[in-house]
Amino acid sequence: MKLPGQEDSEVYSAHENGSTGELDSGPGSGPSPDGSSDTEESKDPLLFIQLNELLGWPQALEWRETGRWVLFEEKLEMGGGRWSAPHVPTLALPSLQKLRSLLMEGLVLLDCPAQSLLELVEQVTRVESLSPELRGQLQSLLLQRPQHLIQTTSTRPCWRSAHPREASRGEEALLKEQRQNSLRQKLPPGAEAGAVLAGELGFLAQPLGAFVRLRDPVVLGPITEVPLPSRFFCLLLGPPMLGRSYHEMGRAMAVLLSDPQFQWSVRQASNLDALLAALDAFLEEVTVLPPGRWDPTARIPPPKCLPSQHKRLPLQMQEVKGSSARRYGSPAEDRHSHAPQAPSPELQRMGRLFGGLVQDVRRKALWYPSDFLDALHPQCFSAVLYIYLATITNAITFGGLLGEATDGAQGVLESFLGTAVAGAAFCLMAGQPLTILSSTGPVLVFERLLFSFSRDYSLDYLPFRLWVGIWVATFCLVLVATEASVLVRYFTRFTEEGFCALISLIFIYDAVGKMLSLTRAYPIQRPGSPAYGCFCQYPDPGGNESQWTRTKPKDRDDILSTDLGLVNASLLPPPECVRLGGRPRGPGCHTVPDIAFFSLLLFLTSFLFAMAFKHVKTSRFFPSVVRKVLSDFSSVLAILLGCGLDAFLGLATPKLTVPREFKPTLPGRDWLVSPFGTNPWWLSVAAALPALLLSILIFMDQQITAVILNRAEYRLRKGAGFHLDLFCVALLMLLTSVLGLPWYVSATVISLAHMDSLRRESRACALGEPPSFLGIREQRLTGLVVFILTGISIFLAPILKFIPMPVLYGIFLYMGVAAISSIQFTKRVQLLLMPAKHQPDLLLLRHVPLSRVHLFTAIQLACLGLLWIVKSTPAAIIFPIMLLGLVGVRKALEWVFSPQELLWLDELMPEKERSTPEKGLEPEYSFSGSDSEDSELMYQPKAPEINISVN
């Protein structure tokens, strides 16, 4: 039985559009509209094309493989004895024209029944112009084995020359080598080969061209370096000419065969005319670079994104493909075909109480078994390790921050426990189990405000907080019941970016602030500062501490550290002094030198190394496995490095305080929070007011993250569950309030990292194709295991206590910087600093005047500034409302910016679409002046907006 969620086997994607595009500023957030047809296109088997060239005329004729193609071209570098990097093939126009006339006059065999190389060679050489003697010579030449540059998996390239005389005994060895060929392992099953043989042959009086399509693909012995059945065979020989004409013609033929549309046409072609028509159609579509402005020998690296081949196909073919695409289209793909403004099915209002929730539960229940079965993949193991480390880093740091913010009402232990309980429960029940719950910046800010409020009014904090939690849960349940989550459609990129920037700034500000507070705790000793000197005083035998008793006087300058010349005083360091029963006295006893600067060094080290490790991924050094590990575990490695440095020098840096036993951090409190404590009864009602604010905050925080995680670009197949997620958050809110644990909502950054670690990608072809993104391994198991491990980590205290705090601050700085640099807003802020001519060629700059872009950025900056100010003033408690105000500001922007501009700078809000369908979306210039070239780029899939990953 195939379960609904059973994942498709990963298809070879050579023909698919690389949809892993980089950050793009286009508004078309859906994937390529022809994505489905591209998948379909891969029904044509992949073609491996090889060019064998006849070299060494007249002395020592030999065939040598000098080029190969799958998607891109690889040239043989004779001198270097290696294959070039894959590159976009470039041709000279005359070689295509010469090829055309050679084919026109030559032999074209379509559906040739030859079953072996011998038969094929006989058929091909059956040309009138050849005398029998020449034919024999030619046949033996064609049967001669070519030299291949075999790059075996052991990377040592070697030339394989196979002369006819060793043909029989070399046969076995050759086949073995062909199989060992590393290229072979990268080609998908079912791939076919095309062989192009070209060269100059002195004894030919006139050119000899032959193009053969074999009826059944046949392995043509040693002609191709990989033992694939050949479908096409092309022979281009002729008398020596100026230049490398036949080489270039052979390349032209190979490039033609590697073109998807030419290949499709030539597979259907029934006669020479169809073949020539296909060539002409190819010529119609080529891009021409002028000779004076482009060096034809330059190699163009494979583009990140290939143009869609869909519209190049003949009409009847487009129809076939279109229908099959509809037939094969998965639910997720259906969803993608909606315009970006159309609400996804999860966000359609049901119109009855808890309608959305019921709908969510129904939809997700279907997938529930597969949510566990889909986790059976080794990738999930590394995802668990990675997210576990990120989660405990988060738990440790937020635990520390919360503990400080609430005077120990919550601490690291509560943080671990709460994360484990809430996270695991959420993973089991939620609509989007890829979400990772965590304490988040805004909630932390709110909790800090709530605590100072209750301290100012001498309230009993935890009972007060319990009531706030109860009210928040109630409000959230109301929101669930009224299907309020459908409002997330109003959260456009503007809102998301404002929110994300605020969180990131809080991270950065806190990290730097905590670091600087360390330099206050461990003051730097300036020359002449009074905090100098410390000695150790013992009670003298008489019990009078202040009586100095002299020992034998010493006049040496280098008094021993312990000997002050007194019986009852010494210069022992404070810890030893205390151990010996003395009292350290003097202002210098409380200062520990060197700690401030060393902490700063640790902070910078861990931050810079985390950044550097992250960027190793795009460096050229080391094999890709090593790079991936270094990059994926960048913050873990940075933490380890920091701890190692700290341990090596052995200084008394402030370390992480971890609980030694399993009990609440606040002394004397039970796990269950008493409902009233010392608070008056009416406070339980009054708590509804802050709870209202917190509910807005929780709703925003939770749902913005949910919107980001459920973006169409991630190609999630199992759908979202906005209502169900909020329901779970509400229940967990209640639970954590009762137990006095921190509150949890979805954490954007860490959840994205989770998804990133579960990406399914097509196997990349070795020949320059970027691997394409297939989806995410959607399941509940990885999250569950992560939180179980987090729970167990409560007992990790003996290890965790070695982590210096500055290292954690450094990691937090890194997380904030990484998050803020990933949003488009940051790119636009950078534009402010760039002179126009150095600006990158962003699509949005092609369509929106720079001044308008700057205006939009300035408005965002102003909003952010306002949020920050509100957050820092006594009015901070209302900042959730301000956050909600972002949606209003965005709405107001519709009076300032045209729909066009908003389409490029942001997304459109849903009403627009209902009231004035499609209006206002027309290009401003409806005449031909509208840049036709955008049509393609507009609909390229938009890459995930926030694509950073923590740890």
Next chain:
Amino acid sequence: MKLPGQEDSEVYSAHENGSTGELDSGPGSGPSPDGSSDTEESKDPLLFIQLNELLGWPQALEWRETGRWVLFEEKLEMGGGRWSAPHVPTLALPSLQKLRSLLMEGLVLLDCPAQSLLELVEQVTRVESLSPELRGQLQSLLLQRPQHLIQTTSTRPCWRSAHPREASRGEEALLKEQRQNSLRQKLPPGAEAGAVLAGELGFLAQPLGAFVRLRDPVVLGPITEVPLPSRFFCLLLGPPMLGRSYHEMGRAMAVLLSDPQFQWSVRQASNLDALLAALDAFLEEVTVLPPGRWDPTARIPPPKCLPSQHKRLPLQMQEVKGSSARRYGSPAEDRHSHAPQAPSPELQRMGRLFGGLVQDVRRKALWYPSDFLDALHPQCFSAVLYIYLATITNAITFGGLLGEATDGAQGVLESFLGTAVAGAAFCLMAGQPLTILSSTGPVLVFERLLFSFSRDYSLDYLPFRLWVGIWVATFCLVLVATEASVLVRYFTRFTEEGFCALISLIFIYDAVGKMLSLTRAYPIQRPGSPAYGCFCQYPDPGGNESQWTRTKPKDRDDILSTDLGLVNASLLPPPECVRLGGRPRGPGCHTVPDIAFFSLLLFLTSFLFAMAFKHVKTSRFFPSVVRKVLSDFSSVLAILLGCGLDAFLGLATPKLTVPREFKPTLPGRDWLVSPFGTNPWWLSVAAALPALLLSILIFMDQQITAVILNRAEYRLRKGAGFHLDLFCVALLMLLTSVLGLPWYVSATVISLAHMDSLRRESRACALGEPPSFLGIREQRLTGLVVFILTGISIFLAPILKFIPMPVLYGIFLYMGVAAISSIQFTKRVQLLLMPAKHQPDLLLLRHVPLSRVHLFTAIQLACLGLLWIVKSTPAAIIFPIMLLGLVGVRKALEWVFSPQELLWLDELMPEKERSTPEKGLEPEYSFSGSDSEDSELMYQPKAPEINISVN
């Protein structure tokens, strides 16, 4: 009178090859062989081409400028209201073919005598197919003013619409705007315009094509955005068609006109056939990109290096250009045309005593007046500032190092004085006045060895050193007399790289070593370390220091820093204690806390910021002027930053020790070194032995730098003076030995920075052309002024004493890292760490198997390791001989590597060329398999090998 050295006015280089190419691995160290013909090519005036498109059919017809070309294409981005970045134009093949047929059927007027737009329009519309009525309509349409996107210098773009009704009064305003156009200021005088008008016109029954070459270029009113006289005019109109055919045809026409060869042909063309032939010749040469593998809407940024247009020219044209190139060729250009192996005229052996020196003096004497006149350029001012700062940084740091190495026999004062005297004298007399003399790493190493030797044998150092100097000067004069400098031809890249890597490693090692020695001088205080505690003891009234006298006892814990409860002891900090007549006692008194880590922070800060400032040059941020300043003054800024940080915190970091008065650092010595001192007389003879070693070292150090500075790529016009330079060094050696100042030779890094700051570049065209390198401002004044300023700086002590040593160490680390990363050797070492498929597409990797490249690198690494070991052992004194051994190793490599491989990895040694002319240089594969595409790349100018700049 035009002096021989009068520099040519800087020519506009739109037609020149960009020869500022990046680091290239090709062995062809000569510049492009057709460089001279390219200069010649600029005789054809530069053509600015503009495409005006007819938009708005049928409602509101208007012309709008939608594209412009000089070298590359700029598209109008309608939505963005700005010009795109310049890019390589891409065309569709059909548009070129359609254009061809339109031209074939259309009107072609060559040498049209029209004197105004009106006349031109009348001539162009004189077509049979047009009815008189249509003709009138068309004429008025053509006279209508187009809309231009004028980007004035104030950067605010605005649309300039000019309707006919306001033609008369708008005329003035328009002309003003045309003149204000920022593009106008970038086009050279003499530039001509070409206007292409294209569009769809509904009332036309059939297409209308016209191509006009005006006999005399005429300013066609408002048609072009810049008021240039138009030479070409092209009209492409027709009934509406599918797609944007006329737009594309117009672009094709514009691209054709922007092609240098098409332009040349069409200027000569006498009839339609010649025009079509030029178009066909263009088509023959185009590069074709297959549609399936390239997105035609992608924009290709302008390449760094354009292909030579020389071989595309018709034969008769090539001859004309060739001869004129010979006529105009300057001496320097003549030199460039030599094969890389041919000795340059400066290195030809004269065959008589001091023949080379005489020759050098003769050659340089000719240029002597111009050596001062050429300095009259503002660029020289910034060069002086820049090199002055680099020089004093060098003088300070080497002064510090030398002072330490020689126990004060030379110090910072000697360093400043010596640098000033020797440098200024060299600049006045030398053959290559761009050279900056400095203490160098190898000489420093040698001096350190010499000092330890003389200390070990209790010799009087300065007199001993004087004799060494006398002998070295003698040996060097012998080398000058025998014209030994011609041997520098054997210093191939292998030798240069070995030497440069050694110097850089010494820099890096010393910088890190000095930094670490600071942490020993200021130990870190670990918890429990005995170095804790310090108190201040006063002599008691009785004079007995050890008698403790009690004050009123205090029981508080927070004893004041000064009050220990004793009369004759307190916890005052040591400086205050001493001031009050006490004695600081205790092990803690000698340690200054926090200094070690703060020094490390300063070290890292100055290093990292210097690196970062250096890289600002290639960032997109800030206007290019700001970037250039930040980058050019990177190390000065880093020093200032470090000093600022240090001053801000006010810690007692170790500072630079500078002399307070003008006298030798070593107390009690005269400025003149006594010839014998306490040494035995025979030591003056024995000094010849170390002098021999030092002579080898000086010769190597001086001449390798001279070879690097006089490379052909720098296009020096005044020639080198290897013999004269060595002669000067010898004389200065004598002078500095007598005065007990440090020894000086040419410093590679700082001299290259000097040359870099004096680069003459063509004004860059705004349209994507990289500025091309024209040469160096060769003169003596900048160097002279730098050294005079250095001399004056001796009195800078009050400022210099604020510079913390760790900052200087950081800068030295930066200099070492910058120098070592600039050599090809480093790139090859990096290749060792890169998996083959991620390696960059270096030319040498295309031609030499990777294993051979690695072998060569490994041999270099081994040599370097050996040099380093020798330098570090007691046998260090013989390391100059080892350095000379590099030349031998290189010679031996000829048995290991083929001449081919050495040609790519290194250069060829001179004998080869004499004994077996041209043999061994043939490509390994003489058949057609040899990659023809290299022919172009092989002879591209090689960029300077070491192109870093200090400060």
